Amino acid sequence: MDSTPGKHNASKSTSKDIINCMPEDVITNILNRLPIQYAVRTSTLSRNWRFKWTSLNHVVLDEEFYDYLRGLGVDNWYNEMNISVIFHLIKGSITKFDLFIPYDKVLDVNSINYWVMLLSKKGIKDLKLINMYPETLRLSSHLFSCVKLERLALRRCSIFPAQPTSCGFPNLLHLHLDCVEFVKGNFG
Template sequence: MARNQAGEQKGSPGKKCVETKMEDMIGELPDDVLLHILSFLPMYQVVRASTLSRRWRHLWTQVPVLDFGTHEFHFTQSGIESLINCCLMLHNAPKIKQFRARIDHVHILHHNLDAWLRFASQHDVEELDMDYITGNRLGILIRYPMPGCLFHCGALRALRLRGCELKLPASFCLGSLRTLELYQVNVMSDLNASGCPLLESLTLYECNSTSPLSIYSPNQKLEKLKIHDMRGVIFSSIGLIIDAPYLLSIEISGFMRDFYSIKNSSSVALDFTPMFETYYGYFEGRMVLKLLEGLRHVKTLKLCQWCIQVCRHQNFR
């Protein structure tokens, strides 16, 4: 027993020596490699890294990924505001690859959010992820109106919004945008994607659950549309109008809307995954019939198994 303890004591200096060498090896890495490593960490950990050595003290201000969306411990309202404001004030990288923020405090001022997004826009952000998940005491979701600076981010390639209010201006340009994902977003006007010529994928999750929605996209790149509806859409006489001539695939899941209208499409594949996949009632039959009647102009139409079963149960011809 004494020998083992002695061995452990003798081994301790060696272990510390190895750890010191490892720290020295990491410290000798080029700045771009260290910044790449830091880009995988949430910002509060990136800031902590500044205490490791003099070299790290200012290195973190060059990190290209600003992730304020991962909270391993609870931040107060003032805490998250102070963290983000301080990081953005000291940050001096010319461009931002990713900017992510998760806001779950209802009292955070909108002018602070506007300033953060304006900062990201001015630094040619490529990927923007904004989660605004706040509600009042009655549990009603409060949405954040996206500022106008968002619609002129020429470098933006991917945009993900949650719990926001989106009102597209009459004229805007997101010339590099390829992926748009909207979760629990209220689209205040028609979703006109003509200002996104490179848009390839569009996802709508619980958007406009109590109001109609129209999607217009003349873009040749947009081929895939995903829609998921919940929270009682089935009980409202609201529909979805899709005008996207080059759209090839439409995936619809969750509760079904009262009607779907697909315009100016020559070839499309429809894939429905309803909340109750084995139920083929009157509502579903009427919805599918309306949809098929509006697709007489389509040259190529692919239907999922659920649509075929609905047609069979309703004896459609």
Template sequence: MELVHGRSGKSSKSVPLEDVIGSMPENVITNIIDRLPLQEAIRTGILSRNWRYKWTLLSQLVFDYDFFLFLKGSGDDIMHFDGKNISRLLLHLKGAITNFVLDIPEFIKLDVEDVNHWIVFLCRIGIKKFTLIHEYDELKLPAHIFSCLELKHLELGSCISGPLPCFRGFPNLLSLQLDQVRIQDCKCGNLIVQSPLLEILSITDFVARSEVNLAEIVKLENLKELNLSLCLLDNMTMTRPSNIFHQMSLLPRLQSLSLNFRKCKFLAEAGTQRWVSTAFPCLKTLKLNQIDFSSDTMLSCVVAMLSGAPNLQTLEIMAAYENTIPPPLICSLEGDCSNFGLLQLQYVVLNIRALDNEVSLIKSMLGSPLLKKILIFSNLINDGNEKFRLASKLLMLHRASPVAEIMLL
């Protein structure tokens, strides 16, 4: 056994390495094994005699895609993964399980009853962070997940569930992420409004199953990050986009905003009057997906957001078009972009087709003296000559920042 030599004055003492490892406080050991992949954490039992069962102190269980991919790469047939192994692992753990992640890939088939038993067990011990993502089908969860009042972080994907009749919300919840989640006998807004401490909220679903009331979201005074599919908004077709963005501007601490415009059919704005700029003073990151630059309504959305976000640092825009060949432009962004004021943009990512409005937008972004990089994906452009013309236009634009780079991919 290797010896560890410690010095105190002129004397020295040799301590077996096994004793040093074995004498660590339990909180230090837990911190170490929680940072390891699950399979490696269990293998720590070979370090020393005293470490044989230290893996039972695990407080985080992460069965993510990498975990299952590791098993698949080992050559084992895990298409029908034995969930009983997870059940036995849960029963052996001595510490408080604070984080449980189950990200089930397509090549794994788990018994739904096993999954439900794990949820019931975890809720009884007071789990604080719970993630369940089901890739290949909609998974029905037990209502017990709504009885776990100690939850601080909840992420669900491709699931269906319904709260208990006595559900009064999650008083400690800080982040809620729902992707293609259907909540039975309860609107999604009821879940949101009863989680007053929320700082991160993500609701994405391209099949509108749960209506979301924006008025309930703006009541979240602590909200810092919002990711929302606008097609889920309650009465979206009867709402003007200017009203939607005005309500969002009422979130006093919003720093990151991601909006998906897919399948959005807003009520047209009255007349041709442009919006009054909406204020997002704390916004630093903005992501806009499925923007049609040939649509007057969507152009107004882009202008309003950029005009009202003076401290914006990171911008991502993913363009999309209803028609293969875009119709003639109804309006031009040239005049609107000149009113943006002094932008603070540093990083920009665009996926565009090279319409004139898109070039006008890039021109305004280059006016930021802090700009470092604009990354442009041109996969929507099928013509090589169009890519060349876009590159030529970009080279002629003035850059306020001496270090600004434009990369056309």
């Protein structure tokens, strides 16, 4: 059979768009395994992928991410306003949050305590706050409202005691404390 110019003959095997046919939970699982900068870059793949990164359950703003921004010369992006925007763009629950505070960067403690409060409402299970800044990060008792926490790592923080009605961390499996100060009170 001759092919007529200008006409397209469909092949017998129709190719499927496997990437766009993947279930949302599979896509989220893949994106969670990428550094956040690469997960956000997937928004350029197609119109369908423009906001897929907002389904992330893991928000990892660790030292590697900060070094990546510093290498681009945009480490001034690493501030309360932009981190808050990330929180507001994420659609579902955030089960893992890592925050690295470099030795030369000041992040507002009120913003950090607000993020912890938001995370407690979003079902946080894995929380890591690594403070390299010389001043101790003063965490409020909102930390104790993260009752689904399974993993907690804190560095150079001070913690205020929980409210008497707090049940603590009933699901905690892993705890790492480095240079952590407990402010006067009953921690049970």
